[in-house]
Amino acid sequence: MRRIGAELALCLQDARLRWVGAVLALLLAxxxxxxxxxxxxxxxxxxxVTAAERARWLGQDAKNPHSADHFGLWVFKPSAPLAVLDPGSEPYTGRMVRVEAHVFNDAVYRAVQEAGPLARAGLGSVADIVGLVVPLGAILLGFSAFAADRERGTLRLALGNGIAPGRLFAGRFAALLIALVLVxxxxxxxxxxxxxxxxxxGGWQLWPRLLAWIAAQLAYAALFLLVAMLVSLRARTAGHALAAALAIWVGLCIAAPRLATTAVEAFVPAVSYREVRARLDAEMRPHRTAEANDGRTREILARxxxxxxxxxxxxxxxLMMVENDDHHFALYDREFGAFFEGIAARERAFAWAGLLSPRIALQALSQTLAGTDFAQHAHFVWTVEAYRRSISERMNTEIRDRPQRGGTTLVAGPELWREIPPFAHAPLPLARALADAAVPALVLALWLAGVGGLCVPLVRRLKP
Amino acid sequence: MGASALPADASVLAIDGAVKRFGSRTALAGLDLRLGDGEVFALLGPNGAGKTTTINLILGFLRAEAGTIRVCGIEAGEDPVGARRHVAYIPEQVALYPGLSGVENLRYFATLAGLDPSKDEARALLAEAGLAPEAHGRKAGAYSKGMRQKVGIAVALARRARLLLLDEPTSGLDPSAAADFSATVRAAAERGTAVLMATHDLYRVREMAGRVGVLSGGRIVEEIDPTALDHAALERLYIERLAEVAS
Structure with a gap:
């Protein structure tokens, strides 16, 4: 601890820490x-708007339940509290869904439509800054750890006077890590x-999520600190160490993510949304014809x-609406199920692609822990669909179970509308997020272990 | 019995047949050297004779192609960190952290070496090394070479190591500082510290060393008892030996 204290005191003397800290804190803030x-x-x-929609639903005129089903309502996706730190897929997926009879509607209105210049530059969120700028901060703190001492001559004095390289490295790493934790x-x-x-x-288990999320970001920052120190162990001068560390940053944070994304798209094909809609349309069209309707009527009468x-x-x-919807539900389950599973497969592959770039591993881990990953969006979409189906089923059974004779039409009122509860969405639990985070967390841990492992022989052979 | 005849396991420093080459150039060609507790040995030689290479081999910064270098019985090539635990070292150019004072530099290096000197203890060590008290709290960036050298001496003294390595220790020191330094080294030797110094300074060699080895062509060509010669005789002998080797 005394060694770490001595290194920390030395670190605090350096104006770099104040500058790096001030810039990072300002950007993050x-x-x-x-x-x-x-x-x-x-x-x-x-x-x-949710309150207004609820009032509109409850205040609708007396009408046939199926008309009420078509009357519909809008439901909104609650933003994850930690989207403030990492918006993940939220800006790119819709925020509101129209719930109405027969139709599995898309979520519409994407936050990215309002994105400002900073967001368009890829630095709009805290997570963007951690992914791109924090590694630079870690490099700026760590590149001189040994190279500057080698250049100055202080490393010769230190090693020649019995200071064990392993302890020197550990003390220095711990001190710089503490500095990173602070800034x-x-x-x-x-x-x-x-x-x-x-x-x-509510339902987010926010504090454990937040602490796990921050731990992931710090692990990523620590990785780049290790990279900078690894380079510094070998470089003859601090300038060489900085140049090499920056080249590695460009490779890992900018070039490799592009390469990995292209590779995942090439090797893990996913069904396109357009294909899904086309297939649904192709399957539903023959079901909607007058002939098909007559056929189903005859089948029911015969039954x-x-x-x-x-x-x-x-x-x-x-009864026909109940059975039609059951047919549609099965189609939606099959087609959208395959569509979302395709995206999930790509997400899983993307997490493994983190082996090419720790930035990718962090992105997957960060979104999952923040509750802004695509799994949360898919969960919302299916929750909305379940809500839509529950409304349709209630309206359809109200009609089915109150047969009208002689061509009269059933009219329902507020008592029925009130039976429909307000839309409620509970996020996927933290346990699920932790399970989904296992692969990117493992990949990030492998990066840390790999770079740390590379440091070991260089530390053992450390020369002034 | 001369110290050079000490058995390896009884020596603080035991070098046997050390060979070191840099490409086609041979820096050391079978160096042998023994050093016991309290002995001061001066390695004399021109630039490129292998003095600093010898020190780097002892510190484990370089590895010999042949031969062994043992510090307190520990093979420096195999376990440099273990060997360095017994060594204190003052390089020719002592570099310090310019933003820290002399006291802070000393405490920093001592703490990393596992010691924990208080401010008063650090001041006492700096005073023992000859640094004026008014300079103790000044930033090292404003120190002269001699002042930095004295902080380096204090760092080495703080360790109370069994072997003190000095690489051109009086180079750049004014006569008064060099005299103070000689006294400090003699005091360390009297406490039992073995001292190996690489130097050109014949005058200080006579003042400090009990044994002198003339290093040329990568080996010690003659070992001299400096107390038996005056300064002029020592200088003459040194030049003659170098000329013989060169011819």
Missing amino acids: VAGLGAWRDAVRYGQDVDA VGLPLLGIGALAAMSRDA YGVSEADELPVDLRG
């Missing part, structure tokens, strides 16, 4: 506070705590052993 302000505003909008971890904790305290975090609809113990139209 600007991105984090901006995202927090947007999130609070969005949360208020969601609350207001990166604390701002992240501050922004996360602000989000946790000011936003509805009940009657020749007229008025002789049925149930309402024919209601």
Whole structure:
């Protein structure tokens, strides 16, 4: 501990730490506070519009339940509280879905439509800054760890006077890591705590999520600190160490992610959304014709052993809607299930592609822990679909079980509308997120172990 | 019995047949050397004779192609960190952290070496090394070479190591500082520290060393008892030996 204290005191003497810390803290604070302000505003909008939609649903006129099903309503996706830190897929996936009879609607209105210049530059979020800029900060702190001492001559004095290279490395790494925790971890904790305290975090298990998320970011920062120190162990001068570390940063943070994305898209083909819609359309069109409808009517009458609809113990139209929807539900489950599974397969492959770039591993890990990954979006989409189906089923059974004779039409009122509960969405639990995070966490750990392992022989052979 | 006849396991430093080449150039061609507790040995030789190479081999910064180098019985090539635990070292150019004071530099290096000197202990060590008290708290960036050298001496003294390695220790020191340094080295030797110094400074050699080895062509060509010669005789002998080897 005394050694770490001595290294930390030396580190604090260096103006670099103050500059790097100030720049990182400022960038993180600007991105984090901006995202927090947007999130609070969005949360208020969601609350207001959700209340208005609920009032509109409950206040609709008396009408046939199927008309009410078509009357529909909008439901909104609650933003994950930690989207303030890592918006993940949220800006690129829709935020609101129209719930109505028969149709599995897309989520519409993407936050990216309002993206400012900073976001378009790829530096709009705290996670972007951690992914790209924090490694630079770690490199700026770590590149001189041994090379500058070698250049200055202090390494010769230190090693020649019995200072064990392993302890020197460990003390220096620990001190620089503490410095990184101060300049990166604390701002992240501050922004996360602000989000946790000011936003509805029901069901998110927010504090363990936040701490795990910050630990992942710090592990990533520590990796680049190790990279910089690894280079510094060999470089003759601090200038050479900085140049080499920056070249590695370009490779790992900019070039490799592009390569990995292209490779994943090439090797893990996924069904396109257009193909899914085309297939659904192709399967539903013959089901919707008058001939098909007549055929199903005849089949129902035969099933009940009657020749007229008025002789049925149930309402024919209601029963046909129930059975039509069951047919559609099965189609949606099959086609959208395959579509979302294709995307999930790509996400899993992308997590393994983190072996090419730790930035990719962090991206997958960070989004999963923040609750902004595609799995959360898919979960929301299916929750909305389940809600839509529950409304359709309630309206259809109301019609089916109250048969109208002589061509009259059932009219329902507010009592039925009130039976439909407000839309409620519970996020995927933390346990699921941790399970999904296992692969990217393992990949990031492999990176740390690999770079740390490369340091070991260089530390043993450390020369002034 | 001369110290050079000490058995390897009784020596603080035992070098046997050390060979070191840099490409086609042979820096050391079978160097033998023994050093016991409290002995001061001066390696005399021109530039490129292999003095600094010898020190780098002892510190484990270089590895010999042949022969062995043992510090307190530990093979420096195999276990350099273990060997260096018994060594204190003052390089020719002592480099310090310019933003730290003399006291802070000393405490930093001592702490990393596993010691924990207080500020008062650090000041006492700096005073023992000859650094004026008013300079103790000044930033090392403003120190002269001599002042930096004295902090280096204090770092070495703090370790109370069994072997003190000095590489051109008086180079650049003013006469008063060099005299102080000689006294410090003699005091260390009297406490039982073995001292190996690489130098050109014949005057200080006579003042400090009990044995002198003339290093040329990668080996010790003659070992001299400096107390038996005056300064002029020592200088004459040194030049003659170098001329013989060159011819």
